[in-house]
Each structure stands twice: as C-alpha cells, then as structure tokens.
Amino acid sequence: MNQKVVINQLRKLVDHLTNQVKGLGNPRLKAIGFERQLFKNHYATLNGYLQECAHTLNNLEQSDPSLSTKQWQLEHLVxxxxxxxxxxxxxxxxxxxxxxxxxxxxxxxxxxxxxxADLEHQVATASGFHEQQQLLSTLASTRQRLTRCQTAQKDYSWKKNMS
Known part of the structure; x- marks a missing residue:
C-alpha cells in the first residue's frame, strides 16, 4: 500500500481519536498503563499522548519516503x-x-x-534516642510537604475562583 495513503488514514485516525478525547473532556487520568517503549514521555491526559502521535505523523509526512525507518515508524504509530x-x-x-x-x-x-499521624505515634513509642531523632527528622520533612500541599490547594482554589 502507498505510504501516503497510509499516512492519510493515520491522520484521520489521530483526528478521530482527538475528537473522542475532546468529547470526553480530555480526562485527567490517575494511571495509564502504556508499555514503556510505546511512548517517549508520560502524560497526565490522553491529549498529551495524542499530541505525541500527531508530532510523529508530521515527522513522517516531512521525511524522505525512501527511509528504511519509515515503515517501523508507521507500525509504531499504529x-x-x-x-x-x-x-x-x-x-x-x-x-x-x-x-x-x-x-x-x-x-x-x-x-x-x-x-x-503515623510518624508522631512512632516518635512517641520510639525506644532509642537515635531512632527517635531519625523519626523526628522524617516527621519534619513530612510536615513541610504537608504545608506545601495545603498551600498548593489554597493557590489552586484562589486561582480557580479568580477565573
């Protein structure tokens, strides 16, 4: 089959998938179990994966038709x-x-x-001074993470209310 025809069919497929994802509201997914070698990067939404497909398709359209890797790229895109x-x-x-x-x-x-809460309990029940110091250090860094998380929530809430 002519590679230009295949590329045009793949373009239609990518456009169709993009429309499906838009219809779903481009959901932010908790976890997508794609094989590591399938995509170059990890994305939070399906739209990111579709953009990578579109980029690959654009590269295929602009590349030399005699390249031996083009067949592999076409199969990979499929x-x-x-x-x-x-x-x-x-x-x-x-x-x-x-x-x-x-x-x-x-x-x-x-x-x-x-x-x-778990770390506070462990600190209270720690038997040795060294163990207690390690737990206190871990507790301090966890509290810092919690503070940053709560700040991010407030910032997000504030930005959302402003728009």
Missing amino acids: EQCQAIQKVIHTLPAGKINIVTPQEELAGYERRLLKMV
Whole structure:
C-alpha cells in the first residue's frame, strides 16, 4: 500500500481519536498503563499522548519516503493509536475516571496527614534516642510537604475562583 495513503488514514485516525478525547473532556487520568517503549514521555491526559502521535505523523509526512525507518515508524504509530483506543474504550461509560487537580491535591493531603499521624505515634513509642531523632527528622520533612500541599490547594482554589 502507498505510504501516503497510509499516512492519510493515520491522520484521520489521530483526528478521530482527538475528537473522542475532546468529547470526553480530555480526562485527567490517575494511571495509564502504556508499555514503556510505546511512548517517549508520560502524560497526565490522553491529549498529551495524542499530541505525541500527531508530532510523529508530521515527522513522517516531512521525511524522505525512501527511509528504511519509515515503515517501523508507521507500525509504531499504529500501535500507539491502538493503545489509545483501548484506553478510551475501557473508560466507564457515563462515569469517566476524571481526577481534577483539586481532587489530586486533596488525596495527597489525606495521605500526608496519615503519614504525619503515623510518624508522631512512632516518635512517641520510639525506644532509642537515635531512632527517635531519625523519626523526628522524617516527621519534619513530612510536615513541610504537608504545608506545601495545603498551600498548593489554597493557590489552586484562589486561582480557580479568580477565573
């Protein structure tokens, strides 16, 4: 099959996938289980993966048609599109696993609060001075992380209210 025809079909597929993702609101996903060699980077949303596909497609259109790697790139792009399609089709109908930045920060805060409480308990029950000092150091850094998380929540809330 002519490579130009294949590239045009892939362009239509990437556009179709992009429209599907837009229709879903480009959900921010907790975890996407793509194989490491499938994409160069990790993205928070499907749109990031689609942009990488579009970039690869643009490079294929501009490259020399006689390049031996072009066939591999075409096959790789098809595999990427298939992986994205699988993720789109596995999203629950009507209930998309969307995680807003505010919800993500709230989850971090809950986990950090639990870590602080656990560390405080460990400090109180520590048997040796050295162990207690290590736990106090860990507790201090965890409290700093908690403070930064809470500040980020306030900043996000403030920015959201301003827009």
